Amino acid sequence: MKFKEIQTLKGIAELLNVEFVGAADFEVLGMNEIHVVEPGDIVFVDHPKYYDKALQSKATTILINKEVACPEGKSLLISDDPFRDFNALTKHFNPFIAATASIAESAVIGENTVVQPNVFIGENVRIGRDCCIHANVVINNDCIIGDGVTIHSNTVLGSDAFYYKNRPEGFDRLISGGRVVLENHVDLGASCTIDRGVTGDTTIGEGSKIDNQVHIGHDTVIGKKCLIAAQTGIAGCTVIEDEVTIWGQVGIISGLTIEKGTVLMAQTGVSKSLKKGIYYGTPQREYRQTLREVVYLKNATNPEKK
Numbered sequence: 001m002k003f004k005e006i007q008t009l010k011g012i013a014e015l016l017n018v019e020f021v022g023a024a025d026f027e028v029l030g031m032n033e034i035h036v037v038e039p040g041d042i043v044f045v046d047h048p049k050y051y052d053k054a055l056q057s058k059a060t061t062i063l064i065n066k067e068v069a070c071p072e073g074k075s076l077l078i079s080d081d082p083f084r085d086f087n088a089l090t091k092h093f094n095p096f097i098a099a100t101a102s103i104a105e106s107a108v109i110g111e112n113t114v115v116q117p118n119v120f121i122g123e124n125v126r127i128g129r130d131c132c133i134h135a136n137v138v139i140n141n142d143c144i145i146g147d148g149v150t151i152h153s154n155t156v157l158g159s160d161a162f163y164y165k166n167r168p169e170g171f172d173r174l175i176s177g178g179r180v181v182l183e184n185h186v187d188l189g190a191s192c193t194i195d196r197g198v199t200g201d202t203t204i205g206e207g208s209k210i211d212n213q214v215h216i217g218h219d220t221v222i223g224k225k226c227l228i229a230a231q232t233g234i235a236g237c238t239v240i241e242d243e244v245t246i247w248g249q250v251g252i253i254s255g256l257t258i259e260k261g262t263v264l265m266a267q268t269g270v271s272k273s274l275k276k277g278i279y280y281g282t283p284q285r286e287y288r289q290t291l292r293e294v295v296y297l298k299n300a301t302n303p304e305k306k
Contacts, residue, residue: 001177001199002030003093009061009075012042015092016085021067022075030063031089032071035237035255036200042089044167083165087175090199094177095124097141109149122158127264128184140196146184147205157182161218161236163198173206174198176218183207183224189214195236205242217254229266241255251282 010028013019029040033258034050037043037059044063045054054062056099062073063082072078079085103109103121110129115121119133122140126148128134137151151157157180178197182188182204189212196204197219203209205224214228217236222228224242232246235254240246244258247266252258257273264270269282278287 001032001090001094003028009077012089013077016077016079016088018085019067019078020076021070021078022061026061026075031086031093031199033198033200033219033237036058036197041075042086044086046082063241083172083174090177094142094299099236104141119296134190140180142179142196144179144181146182146186148185149182151188152188152190152192152212154190155188155194156197158236159193161195161198163218165234178202178219180204186210189230203238211248223260 005145007028009020009022010024012028027040027059028042030047031042032038034043034057037057039058039060041059042063043054043057043059043215043300045051046065051068055056055071060073060271063077063079065079065082067076067078075263087124104123104125106123107121107125107232109115109127112129113127113131115133116138120138124142125139127145128149130147131145131149133151134153136153138156138269141199143157158177161174163174166265176196176198178199179201180194181201185207186204187209189280190209191212192210192214194216195218196202200219202216202220205226206220207224208222208226210228211230213231215233216236219236220234220238221242222240225296226240226244227249228246231249234252237255239257241258241260243261245263249267250264256270259274259276261276262274263278265278265280265287267281268284271283274284280287280290
């Protein structure tokens with residue numbers, strides 16, 4: 001998430017009431033989750049296990065719970081609770097705006113787009129031309145939808161990320177301030193759920209087609225011309241490259257990359273990044289090898305073959 005105006009390190013520190021390490025006028029351009037940070041961003045880290053990852057990331061301001069050696073060209077914000085203060089920044093720079101109408105006045109809807117009854121469209125939503133939004137769709141704040149997009153009934157865009165910190169008193173939710181972006185000619189089936197990014201974008205690339213009851217987690221990027229069948233679940237911060245085919249009831253854990261042109265057969269459980277190929281099973285294995293193993297085991301345990 002980029003700030004509307006350039007901020008300074010001192011200004012952010014005063015906002016959070018924390019100490020800082022670095023030049024007072026050090027520029028801060030935005031804030032992002034570790035998987036999508038860019039130069040100028042703030043990233044937070046609150047566990048020593050991840051200090052090095054945060055400090056060596058592209059982020060140039062580190063919101064951290066211990067003063068450490070600051071890498072050259074970077075700055076630190078020293079907080080006793082970086083998770084809390086990251087949420088405070090999201091609330092300040094991207095506050096939630098409650099809806100007062102089914103279609104917000106700030107929403108922009110393109111020419112020849114059809115919006116059927118009982119659709120909710122939130123603040124700052126942009127919808128392109130020649131789209132069809134079926135009944136009971138929910139499009140939450142800040143979503144961006146291209147031209148020629150079809151969204152079927154009961155689909156929800158821009159729900160919060162499933163991202164929590166376990167505290168003694170209960171789970172504390174990381175506030176989601178990102179967006180969902182659908183590029184041109186995307187089709188979404190009925191009852192899909194697509195989480196907004198924590199601070200960045202959850203993106204579905206041009207021409208991709210998604211079946212009913214598919215869930216896509218926060219900050220995931222789906223490439224162009226992908227096919228995703230029903231009841232698939234894709235966790236957050238995953239990259240699905242172009243022209244990937246995913247059949248029904250596939251599950252994919254977070255933070256993986258699935259290479260262009262890959263095929264995942266039905267009910268595959270993906271636990272690691274994959275090179276181009278055809279995969280099946282849990283955990284995923286090369287499809288033809290898996291079939292050979294199944295046939296061998298069947299023959300080996302068939303009494304009639306003995």
